Amino acid sequence: MSSRTKPPASPGEITIPDREAYTTGKTDLGRLETPPAVSVRNICKSFGGPPVVEGLSFEVAHKEVFAILGASGCGKTTTLRLIAGFERPDSGDIILGGHPVASPTHWVPPEKRGVGIVFQDYALFPHLSVEQNVAFGLRSFPQSQRERIVKTMLDMVGMGQYARRYPHELSGGQQQRVALARSLAPCPVVLLLDEPFSNLDADMRAQMRQEVQKILKEAETTAILVTHDQEEAFVLANRVALLNAGRLEQVGTPEEIYHHPASRFVASFVGEADLLEGTIGEASVVTEVGRFAYGGPLPSGAKVFIMLRPDDVEVLPDPQGDSIIALRQFRGSENLYSVRLRSGRVLHSSQPSIVVFPLGQPVRVQAAPSHVVVFPRPDE
Amino acid sequence: MRVRRRISLIIAGAALASLLVSSCAPTTAPQPTPTASPKTASATPAAASQATPTVAARPQAGGVITVYSGRSKELVGPLLDRIGKELGVEVRVRYGDTAQLAAAILEEGSRTPADVFFAQDAGALGALSKAGLLAKLPDSVLDRVDKRFRSPKGEWVGVSGRARVVAYNTQSLKESDLPESIWGFTDPKWKGLIGWPPTNASFQAFVTAMRVLEGEEKARQWLKGIQANNPKTYPNNNAAIQAVASGEIQVAFINHYYLFGQLKEKGESFAARNYYPKKGDVGALMNVAGVGVLSAAKDKKAAETFVQYLLSEVSQRYFAEQTFEYPLVQGIPADQRILPLSQLETPNIDLSNLDDLNGTLKLMRELGIL
């Protein structure tokens, strides 16, 4: 991908110089030798009511795929728009490639930030053909290079033979690929993807996920992905940030998040989790289904919840067991059982698809969590 | 939301219903007015016998007369209403443009709902007459008016007269500055000072009269001569006289009575006055507004009586005082400020011959005036 020259800056304006240097910066994930591609510091934004985004801070390294995960209305799209420049933060800083683009004193408009964005509805230009769409952001490139770049990009996304078509003649997946090509063509500092797969049907989704992952790798682009689909975030991202009501709950690799959720919210949002009451005992947590080793700081007698994932919970048929099978959900690859304990609490257990227990069968529950994760339990 | 929809549905339904009802309602027959004896106008002795209509000609009380009037409501509305009251009939008038109404009547043909056509100029009446749509008027009506001012076939009669004049700007011109006859205006000294309304029916009638009286060639010469003086064109007489008063032009060829309408509205300071070309040629033409009865009229007698009323002293005075036109019935004086009819040397022309407008239009088009 070739570099491009920028127009001269007017006084007071901040521009991003040759970005190529930053896209090929040699960094390791986690060890940042050059400035991170994206640095968000303590930004806040409200639209006249309660803040939509509050005190948000994170960093994204070069060539990293970073996912912001959260439910609808949690502020993740707003965060994206703040980074892109379509909204201005009330306070805080945003720094792209080492250059501040948003601060209380400066603000760079979106067209000068070099941020690529793929919208949820792709937002292709309806009056332009596919190749015209892709070429749209290449105005500052010389004509000869433009054609080459367009061809390269279209081939990369697999839309080479649709160059002359118009957006309304394409399917959703095809439109998305064109949108990707369009935003990648001018070598953005960072690529933002806003719920990119929510418009596709399930099987398209899986396929597109793979393709997009491949494309991102091939393009070696830094990307920030915003989604409510945990599976998507885990599959595509190097690191995931969980957003809840505008606040960052946890940032980490998918494994960290899954196995060591920092809060109840994270625990229940990511994967399936049951929270079972327990009490801290001697270096252990005492629960209805057993006692587990605990080495944490909470004092003896403290009330806690322990997180149990379905794959941690084992059920064994036992005529004298005090738990019974309440519900079975066949999911193709597994059976998910809802088991009612003697106390009335329900735990979920994931079993192989061929293991079938009839409803009402008395069972014994055994839990063997790989990681013991407890959260303080507030008094009722 | 549902309530609002219901309401709008009801309104829509009511609207459509009212439309249907209004369109199907029969033409309301007027209440028979308690027949009042015709008001005897305070007539000058000489005209008394001619002014009051004969009682025998009064129609059934309670009739309806439909009039298509090319003369505006402002001008003749009160008069027509009054006639209706005196006759005890309902007079329903459609006001419009003379030419358009004539075209409508021609389209309607024998099915026309009109009983009487009141035209601004004789040309329209002539066209209807040619199409055989007018009925012959009784002699008692026709004889009221000089032969010059009615149809030789007796199918229409002039009601009021309009003299051709030259309006001039009083701030820059005196009457003595103006040439004796209209032929004088082809002199180059009038370059850029002349205005005319070539689309106006009266003007076209005037040109037609010129062609009839003086021949096609002389008419052409005059037109060309005026054209050489770069005249400004106006859509109607009113615009022309206002342009004269404002100084945009110095002279204009129009009808006499427009001045008085402007004087009434703008006051004596209005900077234009009428000039009557002296010699008795076409420049002193008198055109008429006239009326005819349609052969398709439902109640011919009523219509004829209506026409008679238009020629009564009351009506003629009305024209003299309200519209400043010349009353055509003998013995009734015109407005004092106008040159009396007796002093007007009108040219000797049969006004019904003025319906060869086609030829005039052809000529004007050929010269690029139209």
Place this chain on the structure above:
Amino acid sequence: MQAVRPALFVTWIGRGARAPRPPAVILIPAVIVAAAMLLPIAYLVLRTVGAGEEALQLLLTGRTVQVLFNTSLLALSVTVATSALGVALAWLTVRTDLPLRRLWAVLLALPLAVPSYVGGFVLISAFGPRGMLQQLLAPLGVERLPDIYGFPGAMLALTLFSYPYVLLSVRGALSGMDSGPEEASRSLGCSPAATFWRVVLPQLKPATAAGALLVALYTLSDFGAVSLLRFESFTFQIYLQYQGSFDRTLAAVFSLVLVCLTVLVLFSEGRARGRAAYYRSTVGSIRPPRPVSLGRWRWPALAFCILTATAALALPVLVLVFWLAQGIAAGQPLFLVWRPALNSAYASGLATAVMLAAAVPVAVLAVRYRGRLSALVERTTYIGFALPGIVIALSLVFFGVRYATPLYQTMAMLVFAYLVRFLPQAVGATRASLLQINPRVEDAARSLGYSVPQILARVTIPLVRRGLLGAAGLVFLTTVKELPATLILSPIGFDTLATSIWGATSEGLYARAAVPALLLILISFIPMALMAKGEEIGR
């Protein structure tokens, strides 16, 4: 979270769409309406049958060709001027942070209420060589102003009083646009200005074309302004024929030429519109774009709006008030016109209701059941718009007096005349808002057991309510100032404001014309409010 409007799913059936066959309940009314529109053409053809040599000779003179050329030139330049003006003002009032936007939105659309015959008078009165402006400047030594008669005056008058056609059309499109492509453009390095040229403007082409079509046809059909400002247009020739020679044959010949011009205009608009395989298939919430900040351009923009509103609205009102004052000073009594005002409102209201009812089947046919037939039906409705009012009136006289005698010269006939004359406006506006409805919604209703007329009533129409309100406003506005057909076809004694104005001005009694004219403009606030309400509902 910024307020987002609920999803409006817009699809455009590209080429190769299988259009289902239209059901009878839609097809039959639409065809009937289209057939009604053809009455004037039938009349013209009947009349020209007896034409012969003379007509042909007249038609082929150099003069006629010149008039034709002049008229086309006028139509073209007015169209271009109104398009530029309309798009600029629409953008300013919809997309920027112009102060008092809502006020401008109403004021700038109001000039449509000024009839061209009043507008012409006003311009001459104000800017004529010895008009009011000259009198104002007289102390500065200005003796005469340059002539505004002829082409410049006609173009100015027609532009000023018909640009709202484009303005309203483009405003509708602008407020319905999604911000997605524009933000994408920004992210790709285009400044807001470049985004406007490269992304927004192309998407406005169909709306602009729709408005420009109305302007072009209006210019072709106008008689009031061009006659006053002494521009020799084609309609002028037609009127001349009626007036001068009472020869309806020649007039019919000229009118048919005008019809050919119309077909030409329709064809070119179709090209501008038809190729657009536009529009987004958006799912999810549409985020309306944030207002563009004008910054220091705010004052020039404001000045621009003020100038336009002044020239097109304040000026006519001022001149009318001036006439009124002059008349009162000269001792003339005030001419109160309550009856005509009520009549105007009544006739126009009725006409609007009927027109909307007639427009819906045609629009539905054109949008949901695309095909040759429906395109033909829709195009036919436009034919009447370019014909001068007198031609339409006479054609209805011809047919009405022969074949519909009981209805002749009743309100029904008058409303029908308005229908023939102004239906295209209703069809255009209804079409535009129909296009914004997701056809899946109607399919869903079908699956729930609703028949087509039920769907029309309970699903489609409520969804296009906003567009219908806008259409209603537009139609009311233009119907209220109609003149020639009203003079000839209305029930006897039915005076409207338009006929009152005409009656007064034809006698040069401008003071008496002032009150009805002012009332006319005032009455037009009603449809304006309707249109504004319509836009609000969509918000």
